[in-house]
Amino acid sequence: MDNDSKESSSGALESLSFPSNKWVKLNVGGKVYTTTLDTLVGREPDSMLARMFLQNGAMQPSEKDEQGAYLIDRSPRYFEPIINYLRHGQFICDDNISVKGVLAEARFFGIYSLVAHLEELLAQEDQPLDDRPLT
Amino acid sequence: MDNDSKESSSGALESLSFPSNKWVKLNVGGKVYTTTLDTLVGREPDSMLARMFLQNGAMQPSEKDEQGAYLIDRSPRYFEPIINYLRHGQFICDDNISVKGVLAEARFFGIYSLVAHLEELLAQEDQPLDDRPLT
Amino acid sequence: MDNDSKESSSGALESLSFPSNKWVKLNVGGKVYTTTLDTLVGREPDSMLARMFLQNGAMQPSEKDEQGAYLIDRSPRYFEPIINYLRHGQFICDDNISVKGVLAEARFFGIYSLVAHLEELLAQEDQPLDDRPLT
Amino acid sequence: MDNDSKESSSGALESLSFPSNKWVKLNVGGKVYTTTLDTLVGREPDSMLARMFLQNGAMQPSEKDEQGAYLIDRSPRYFEPIINYLRHGQFICDDNISVKGVLAEARFFGIYSLVAHLEELLAQEDQPLDDRPLT
Amino acid sequence: MDNDSKESSSGALESLSFPSNKWVKLNVGGKVYTTTLDTLVGREPDSMLARMFLQNGAMQPSEKDEQGAYLIDRSPRYFEPIINYLRHGQFICDDNISVKGVLAEARFFGIYSLVAHLEELLAQEDQPLDDRPLT
Numbered sequence: 001m002d003n004d005s006k007e008s009s010s011g012a013l014e015s016l017s018f019p020s021n022k023w024v025k026l027n028v029g030g031k032v033y034t035t036t037l038d039t040l041v042g043r044e045p046d047s048m049l050a051r052m053f054l055q056n057g058a059m060q061p062s063e064k065d066e067q068g069a070y071l072i073d074r075s076p077r078y079f080e081p082i083i084n085y086l087r088h089g090q091f092i093c094d095d096n097i098s099v100k101g102v103l104a105e106a107r108f109f110g111i112y113s114l115v116a117h118l119e120e121l122l123a124q125e126d127q128p129l130d131d132r133p134l135t
Numbered sequence: 136m137d138n139d140s141k142e143s144s145s146g147a148l149e150s151l152s153f154p155s156n157k158w159v160k161l162n163v164g165g166k167v168y169t170t171t172l173d174t175l176v177g178r179e180p181d182s183m184l185a186r187m188f189l190q191n192g193a194m195q196p197s198e199k200d201e202q203g204a205y206l207i208d209r210s211p212r213y214f215e216p217i218i219n220y221l222r223h224g225q226f227i228c229d230d231n232i233s234v235k236g237v238l239a240e241a242r243f244f245g246i247y248s249l250v251a252h253l254e255e256l257l258a259q260e261d262q263p264l265d266d267r268p269l270t
Numbered sequence: 271m272d273n274d275s276k277e278s279s280s281g282a283l284e285s286l287s288f289p290s291n292k293w294v295k296l297n298v299g300g301k302v303y304t305t306t307l308d309t310l311v312g313r314e315p316d317s318m319l320a321r322m323f324l325q326n327g328a329m330q331p332s333e334k335d336e337q338g339a340y341l342i343d344r345s346p347r348y349f350e351p352i353i354n355y356l357r358h359g360q361f362i363c364d365d366n367i368s369v370k371g372v373l374a375e376a377r378f379f380g381i382y383s384l385v386a387h388l389e390e391l392l393a394q395e396d397q398p399l400d401d402r403p404l405t
Numbered sequence: 406m407d408n409d410s411k412e413s414s415s416g417a418l419e420s421l422s423f424p425s426n427k428w429v430k431l432n433v434g435g436k437v438y439t440t441t442l443d444t445l446v447g448r449e450p451d452s453m454l455a456r457m458f459l460q461n462g463a464m465q466p467s468e469k470d471e472q473g474a475y476l477i478d479r480s481p482r483y484f485e486p487i488i489n490y491l492r493h494g495q496f497i498c499d500d501n502i503s504v505k506g507v508l509a510e511a512r513f514f515g516i517y518s519l520v521a522h523l524e525e526l527l528a529q530e531d532q533p534l535d536d537r538p539l540t
Numbered sequence: 541m542d543n544d545s546k547e548s549s550s551g552a553l554e555s556l557s558f559p560s561n562k563w564v565k566l567n568v569g570g571k572v573y574t575t576t577l578d579t580l581v582g583r584e585p586d587s588m589l590a591r592m593f594l595q596n597g598a599m600q601p602s603e604k605d606e607q608g609a610y611l612i613d614r615s616p617r618y619f620e621p622i623i624n625y626l627r628h629g630q631f632i633c634d635d636n637i638s639v640k641g642v643l644a645e646a647r648f649f650g651i652y653s654l655v656a657h658l659e660e661l662l663a664q665e666d667q668p669l670d671d672r673p674l675t
Binding site for chain 4: 297299300333335341343344345347348366367368370371374378403404
């Protein structure tokens with residue numbers, strides 16, 4: 001009934017607080033994403049998301065909501081290309097989605113390979129990258 | 136089980152009725168957004184949203200729905216860029232989203248730094264800003 | 271626990287079957303919208319929506335679903351600009367949303383100020399207004 | 406509590422297995438649509454959807470999910486203009502929605518007046534109507 | 541109450557672990573799709589999805605979430621045209637959806653007839669098919 005009880009007793013990734021095939025729910029700004037620990041820590045082990053789930057990391061996982069999803073106070077819309085990037089390593093995004101919006105999230109989550117790629121994309125589009133806060 | 140019970144006994148922001156890391160659910164027109172009190176009161180302390188959650192403010196928080204989300208009778212679609220703005224201070228919006236729609240919400244919530252920015256954006260687009268009510 | 275029990279004993283709007291600050295849920299074609307009675311009856315008191323909720327009106331409110339939302343057999347997508355219009359009196363609509371779709375709903379709900387505005391919009395776009403049923 | 410118990414004892418449409426004002430939930434590919442039996446059988450009584458709900462029809466309604474919605478293994482996105490068509494008799498569709506997608510569903514559900522209309526639309530757009538299965 | 545208990549005692553497709561009319565829920569990245577076993581194994585019996593549900597296949601179905609949906613750690617947005625393709629054999633996709641995104645999913649699920657079709661589509665658009673992971 002509860003996947004959490006199926007933890008393998010020892011794993012190759014000893015620094016993980018969960019077995020690597022564990023399913024994780026993230027509540028990003030009100031929308032729930034389902035993914036695996038592998039996705040969160042595998043591609044970008046130094047990112048903020050990875051460090052939230054690394055046993056010896058400096059960060060604690062955030063609080064959970066009532067259905068057990070970790071709460072993250074960010075935009076669900078622009079998180080979607082981020083989690084897909086962590087799944088398969090490509091940046092893929094529909095035409096009508098703001099690349100600036102994805103960049104803001106990539107920076108927040110500390111996914112620097114993606115940040116660099118998105119900054120390059122925006123530079124090619126010749127958009128002035130004025131993303132300083134208004135206030 | 137209930138995050139509300141984890142309140143810190145005393146906080147730096149004494150005027151808050153909740154600890155600043157508290158998670159808050161908003162039911163905007165039927166869609167639930169999850170955010171933190173910090174986001175709601177931090178960037179625009181004079182906004183209507185902030186005043187709803189400030190202890191000594193003139194406003195009471197609105198009623199809650201059955202899952203504990205504060206009810207707000209406004210458009211969820213155009214609230215999304217508003218809450219993102221409160222999270223990170225940038226106005227980011229997909230191409231197909233009506234800027235006029237976001238402006239109407241920014242005015243309702245009294246987020247004046249954003250109102251000024253959006254009015255400027257619309258002026259640049261040379262759109263006649265006819266946003267008087269039809270009736 | 272139940273907002274319905276918080277009715278004010280007497281109100282300015284005596285013809286209402288509910289206090290005017292009452293929250294109302296509408297299940298439009300499967301999607302639930304949350305709004306207030308004020309929104310439903312305030313701006314267009316002669317509309318079908320208003321008459322559903324006026325005590326002495328000719329109409330009965332429709333049946334409710336299992337979560338207490340009034341059932342309405344119409345398109346949720348095109349209802350969204352309708353309910354926003356009732357909230358603040360402006361017609362605001364994303365570029366990719368069919369104005370004809372909103373017009374069909376405005377007619378159904380009998381919101382004639384909006385019907386007139388939308389017919390004018392479509393006339394300006396020089397679209398032949400062939401909206402007769404196919405069958 | 407249960408709308409099903411409110412059936413009228415006799416109706417004009419004797420061939421219906423439900424009273425005509427009955428509310429019906431359809432689970433189309435995972436998304437739940439709420440509509441009435443009138444909508445499903447009224448406009449296109451020979452369609453597959455109508456025959457699923459006609460008492461003396463050759464078809465049985467499909468299985469229901471855990472919330473009582475009839476299961477249909479088709480695309481929810483392209484079903485939306487279909488159900489709106491059954492509600493009011495117009496074909497209305499946002500610009501970014503694939504007309505081919507709606508046509509595939511209209512054919513599946515056997516709504517032939519709409520099939521003819523959509524084929525004509527696509528012919529006008531001069532699109533080669535190559536909609537044979539790839540395999 | 542539980543459709544699973546309605547299994548037919550023997551079926552034509554003996555290699556299936558479920559009767560072919562069985563309804564299956566898939567939780568793709570947090571969004572639940574409802575479909576049938578026929579759809580999952582019928583059109584592309586060699587795909588990864590099919591093999592997950594074939595009795596003598598090498599793969600085990602993935603874990604289920606709390607509502608009984610099989611968990612798949614992929615993008616729900618780009619899975620939608622995939623499941624529609626398995627339903628009726630056509631590739632149909634709205635204009636604003638990234639074909640590259642669908643291609644990444646078609647490859648992951650091993651649906652090779654669709655992979656070939658999408659690669660051809662992208663080649664026609666003269667887009668450089670640089671879909672190597674960034675890292």
